[in-house]
Amino acid sequence: MTDLIFAATCDLAGKVRGKAFPSVQLDKRLARGVGWTPTNVQINCFDGIADSPFGALGDLLLIPDQTTSVSANFGTRTERFMLGDIVDLDGATWDFCTRSLLKSALARLEKVGGVQLLAAFEHEFQLKGKIRYSGDSYGRAGFEAQRGLCEMLMAQITAAGLSPDSIMKEYGPNQYEVVIDPEKGVRAADAAVIVRELTRSTARHLGEAVTYTPILDPASVGNGVHIHISFLNPDGAPATYDAKGPCGMSALTASFAAGVLKYLDSILALTAPSVVSYLRLTPHRWSAAYNSLGLRDREASLRVCPVTAKDPASIARQFNIEYRASDAAACPHLALAAILHAGIQGIEEGLSAPTPAEEDLSLLSPEDLAARGFIRLPETLEASLERFSENATVRGWFPNAFADVYLAHKASEIAHVAEMDVPAQCAAYAETY
Ligand code: GLU
Ligand code: MG
Numbered sequence: 001m002t003d004l005i006f007a008a009t010c011d012l013a014g015k016v017r018g019k020a021f022p023s024v025q026l027d028k029r030l031a032r033g034v035g036w037t038p039t040n041v042q043i044n045c046f047d048g049i050a051d052s053p054f055g056a057l058g059d060l061l062l063i064p065d066q067t068t069s070v071s072a073n074f075g076t077r078t079e080r081f082m083l084g085d086i087v088d089l090d091g092a093t094w095d096f097c098t099r100s101l102l103k104s105a106l107a108r109l110e111k112v113g114g115v116q117l118l119a120a121f122e123h124e125f126q127l128k129g130k131i132r133y134s135g136d137s138y139g140r141a142g143f144e145a146q147r148g149l150c151e152m153l154m155a156q157i158t159a160a161g162l163s164p165d166s167i168m169k170e171y172g173p174n175q176y177e178v179v180i181d182p183e184k185g186v187r188a189a190d191a192a193v194i195v196r197e198l199t200r201s202t203a204r205h206l207g208e209a210v211t212y213t214p215i216l217d218p219a220s221v222g223n224g225v226h227i228h229i230s231f232l233n234p235d236g237a238p239a240t241y242d243a244k245g246p247c248g249m250s251a252l253t254a255s256f257a258a259g260v261l262k263y264l265d266s267i268l269a270l271t272a273p274s275v276v277s278y279l280r281l282t283p284h285r286w287s288a289a290y291n292s293l294g295l296r297d298r299e300a301s302l303r304v305c306p307v308t309a310k311d312p313a314s315i316a317r318q319f320n321i322e323y324r325a326s327d328a329a330a331c332p333h334l335a336l337a338a339i340l341h342a343g344i345q346g347i348e349e350g351l352s353a354p355t356p357a358e359e360d361l362s363l364l365s366p367e368d369l370a371a372r373g374f375i376r377l378p379e380t381l382e383a384s385l386e387r388f389s390e391n392a393t394v395r396g397w398f399p400n401a402f403a404d405v406y407l408a409h410k411a412s413e414i415a416h417v418a419e420m421d422v423p424a425q426c427a428a429y430a431e432t433y
Contacts, residue, residue, distance in 0.1 A: 006081040007034045007064040010098055010193045012409050013045040014273070014331040014433070016081075018062060023080065033061035036086055041096045042409055045274070045329065045432045050412030053405065060094055062086050068190045070160045072198060074205045081197070083190050095399035098333040099186060105337040105344070105397070106185050112344050113252055115231035115239050119188035120165070120181060120320075121332060123195055124223040126216050127174040128209040128430065134173050142169035146176065149206055153178065156198045162191050172221040182228065182320075192225070192332035212328035213429040214272065215280040218422055222280030224287055225328050227336065228305065229343075230320040231256075241319035243312065246353035247295050247304045248319060254353035257293055257302055257321055259346015260339060261354050264291040264301055264325065265377055266391035267338040269384040273410065274329035275417050276429045278380050281325060283362035288325035290374050292357040300357065301325045301377070325377065329433055341397035385410055 007029065008018035019034045038054035064082035072079045086097035093100040109117060133142030143150065146169070154164040163181035170177040178199065183191045196212055203210040215222035230240040231252060242250040249257060260267075272281055283289045286298040294300025307318040326335050354373075361374060369375060378384035385407055388394060395403040417425045 003078075004080065005029070005064070006079075007062050007084050008081050009036075009062055009084060009086055010331045010333060011043070012041055012096065012098065012331065012334065012406060013043065013413075014329050014334075015043075015045055016193060016197055017043070018081075018084075029064060030066060031063075033063035033084065033087070036060040036062040038094075038096075041405065042412070044409060044413040044416065046413065046416045046428065048412050048416050050410075051408045053401065059089055060086050061089065061091075065099075067187070068194070070194055070198070072156045072159065072201055074201070077205075079201050083193060095401055096405060098331045098337070099189075101398065101402075102186050102189055102333040102337040102340075105340040108344050109340055113231065113256070113347050115233060115252065117185055117188065117336075117340065118182045118230045118232055118320075119336065120179070120183070120228040121188065121192035121195065122177065122179045122224075122226040122228065122322075123192070123199075123212065123328065124170055124172075124175060124177045124225070125199055125210045125212045125328075126172065126176070126223060127203070128211050129174075131173040133169065136169060137171040139169050142174075146208075149202055149208060150176070152206070153199055153202045156202055157195060160194050160198065162194065170221075172223075173217075175221070175223065182230065184232075186333070189332040189336050196328060211430040211433055213426070213433040214274055214277040214327035214329055216426055216430050218279045218426065221285055222287055223327060224280070224324060225326045225330070225332075225335075227323040227326055227339065228320045229256075229323065229339070238316040238319065240321070241316040243315075247293070247356060248315075249304065249321070249353060252347060253321065255347045255349075255351045256343035257346070258351035258354050259343045259349065260302055260323065261291045261293060262349075262351065263342035263345060263391070263394055265375060265384070266387040266394040267342050268325060268378055269381065269388040269410065270338040270406075271323070271326035271330050271335040272384070273381070274327070274429055274433075275381050275414060276422075276425055277327050277329055278378070278384070279422070279426075280327060281377060281379075283360070289377055290357070290361045290369070291377060292361060292374055293354040295356040295358075297357070298324070299360070302354075304356070329429070338394075338397075341394075345393065345397075381410065381414060 003023040288301035
């Protein structure tokens with residue numbers, strides 16, 4: 001047997017794609033990568049190919065980054081993979097490399113805000129197949145029935161150099177949630193990809209199948225990806241909290257939060273990027289339907305999270321804001337890049353702190369919502385893409401060609417499911433994510 005390492009990118013479709021090479025070639029591959037094709041960026045989540053400006057032309061390199069190395073030992077087999085960056089043959093960053101897009105957002109955060117990012121992804125997923133543990137929200141029976149999967153997954157997460165926080169049987173039928181500790185910068189998004197892949201691998205090893213689809217059954221709850229964000233000063237001191245600030249937010253956090261909410265409708269196409277994402281983003285599902293800040297409110301798009309610490313230094317370290325309008329159809333790097341750019345834009349514009357909503361916004365008329373500065377978020381992927389497309393500021397955060405390629409990519413995905421009814425759409429997404 002030849003040990004193989006899979007060099008991978010998490011692409012515009014949020015899919016992990018790449019090529020494997022024998023592990024004895026590692027040094028060479030870390031320097032020169034594996035060959036990659038520009039038009040691959042237009043492979044949608046259903047394997048259709050969208051209109052591509054590249055056609056059959058061009059060559060790229062996918063260079064694995066050893067800091068992302070995963071070697072998941074399942075006894076009978078070891079799955080090795082690494083995430084990497086896509087560059088052209090001269091070594092220049094490729095405009096559609098999601099990891100590089102995040103790195104450029106992080107550089108802007110450092111330049112404009114003078115801070116580093118610390119982020120943790122909280123993931124919900126469901127076991128596929130017949131509903132087994134109904135009537136068991138947060139229950140022990142459903143947890144115990146999958147203790148093997150939960151323990152093996154946590155062990156694999158640890159072996160990958162990440163730090164598991166908790167795992168549970170979530171509210172929905174067959175639904176589980178896995179949470180890891182925060183990581184700095186690009187590693188936070190790498191970690192999200194690694195957790196998703198390890199969940200799938202662990203389940204496969206145990207003869208189970210899981211899905212990270214945004215929503216499996218419109219009559220029930222969705223699978224959210226909640227992104228917890230905090231900031232560190234260059235000396236490593238926490239910069240997110242101010243005891244005297246609005247809802248405990250530092251001035252930097254307050255402007256960042258205001259930016260995220262101001263641009264939320266235009267970045268949603270990047271953080272909730274599937275057709276069925278919009279079945280999840282409806283009121284009373286504990287997801288996100290309005291551009292609102294919430295103080296510990298799980299219906300808010302952006303939530304100021306509770307802290308359990310009592311002393312000021314620990315409170316400052318724990319304090320974070322949580323972006324809830326995202327799901328696992330989104331590439332974590334791309335979603336995080338979009339959220340960061342929106343927040344940084346808020347810092348640049350000197351926006352003042354948003355006021356938290358403290359009521360059920362679905363009861364307000366559009367006029368009352370508007371009077372309070374709130375909007376109902378786009379209700380379809382098409383509407384969401386239109387906001388993205390129309391917003392010159394948001395398009396400007398990305399390389400020139402990015403928006404048009406992304407819009408064509410998503411148009412082909414929409415076309416793929418256009419003739420399906422909702423249950424068939426949900427089934428198609430459950431299959432691919
Ligand atoms: N399932 C909900 C979502 O779609 C989140 C539930 C929770 O607060 O954990 O985001
Ligand atoms: Mg949850």
